[in-house]
Amino acid sequence: MPIWKRNLIVCWFGMFVTGIGMSQLAPVLPLFINHLGIENKAYVSQLSGLAFGITFIVSAIFSPIWGARGRPIRPQADAAARKPRHGDRHRVHGLRA
Numbered sequence: 001m002p003i004w005k006r007n008l009i010v011c012w013f014g015m016f017v018t019g020i021g022m023s024q025l026a027p028v029l030p031l032f033i034n035h036l037g038i039e040n041k042a043y044v045s046q047l048s049g050l051a052f053g054i055t056f057i058v059s060a061i062f063s064p065i066w067g068a069r070g071r072p073i074r075p076q077a078d079a080a081a082r083k084p085r086h087g088d089r090h091r092v093h094g095l096r097a
Contacts, residue, residue: 026052 030048038044 022052022055 030044033044033047
């Protein structure tokens with residue numbers, strides 16, 4: 001099995017388990033916040049919505065940043081989807097350095 005396929009399966013399984021965990025947390029979260037001593041039901045609803053939604057808000061903000069950081073820095077290697085050849089290490093935009 002190629003390593004990218006194994007990594008995809010591991011990432012998919014991790015996201016699946018995380019999704020199940022988040023869905024199991026949703027019904028219990030207001031009870032936990034109420035247990036912390038907050039009696040106002042409107043405030044409990046606001047805090048539980050904020051605590052549950054902050055994960056997705058942070059993901060929406062940082063996903064493009066992480067995606068940009070994951071791109072290769074060397075465009076000559078990315079264009080051919082391979083590492084540069086041995087003789088290409090001294091070239092800068094097609095010119096000999």
